[in-house]
Amino acid sequence: MDWEFYLLDYIQYEIRTDFLDKVMVAVSFLGKASMIWLLITAVCLIFKKTRPVGISLACDIVFNFIAGNLIIKNIVHRVRPCQLNKTVELLTSVPFDASFPSGHTMFAFGAATIIFMYNKWYGTAAFIFAFLMGFSRVYLYVHFPTDVMFGAVFGVVFALIAYKAQKSFFIRPEVSGE
Numbered sequence: 001m002d003w004e005f006y007l008l009d010y011i012q013y014e015i016r017t018d019f020l021d022k023v024m025v026a027v028s029f030l031g032k033a034s035m036i037w038l039l040i041t042a043v044c045l046i047f048k049k050t051r052p053v054g055i056s057l058a059c060d061i062v063f064n065f066i067a068g069n070l071i072i073k074n075i076v077h078r079v080r081p082c083q084l085n086k087t088v089e090l091l092t093s094v095p096f097d098a099s100f101p102s103g104h105t106m107f108a109f110g111a112a113t114i115i116f117m118y119n120k121w122y123g124t125a126a127f128i129f130a131f132l133m134g135f136s137r138v139y140l141y142v143h144f145p146t147d148v149m150f151g152a153v154f155g156v157v158f159a160l161i162a163y164k165a166q167k168s169f170f171i172r173p174e175v176s177g178e
Contacts, residue, residue, distance in 0.1 A: 004144045008081055011139055012088055024136040025091050031104035031133050037061060037111045052166060053118045059162035060110040068106045068154055073098040082141045092140050102143045102151035108133040109155030110162070117163050130155075 030036045041061065044054030078100035082090055097103070108130035116123025134152055137143040143151075 004146060005081065005085065007145055008085075008088075008138060008141055012141065016139070020139065021091055024139040027129075027132050028092060028104060028136040028140055031108055031136075034061060034065075034103075034107045037107050040111065053114065056114045056117070056159075056163050056166040057111060059165050060114050060159045061107065063158040063162055064103070064106050064110050064155065067158060068101055068151075069097065069103055072101060072154070073103070076100045078144070078147065080142055081144055085141075088141045090141060092142065095142055099143055100147045100150065101154050102134065102137050102147040104137050105130070105134040105143075105148045105151030106155040106158070109152040110159040111155075113156045113159035114163060117159075 037057065038061065041054050041057040044050040044057060046054075077098045080094065080099040082088060082094055109127075112123060112126035112130040115126040130152070134148040137148055138145055
């Protein structure tokens with residue numbers, strides 16, 4: 001954990017700026033309660049053309065919530081860095097749940113993976129946003145780097161499972177006209 005505090009402190013004292021403070025708070029806010037991903041999912045579900053994406057995203061959100069937030073966080077129950085080092089000026093409130101894995105990052109990488117499976121261009125943009133989301137959590141001192149790394153890994157894994165589930169259970173074969 002020493003290297004993680006070293007990295008967190010390096011960001012706080014060498015990289016942090018007023019401009020980045022605003023950007024990182026805004027990026028992190030977009031991931032709060034997965035609202036951005038729920039909104040994108042809802043929009044995708046409305047249109048027939050994007051409905052498979054919406055179904056995959058919905059499955060991914062459920063998998064991330066159950067496996068990541070309800071099971072893994074409660075088993076590991078890792079304390080957040082801001083709770084261990086209270087000398088750092090926080091730009092956001094201390095989240096109420098455990099630190100490992102980063103839910104913001106898990107949901108962002110899960111959504112990015114799903115979107116990428118259907119559209120490489122939008123998916124690439126979503127991955128860039130997911131990286132920013134993960135970095136914002138470390139920048140804001142509310143997650144350790146390994147919380148974010150594992151959040152990204154879990155997000156991708158759960159997304160691949162969700163994508164496979166959508167392909168297996170929700171897409172009906174075309175009925176030929178008789």
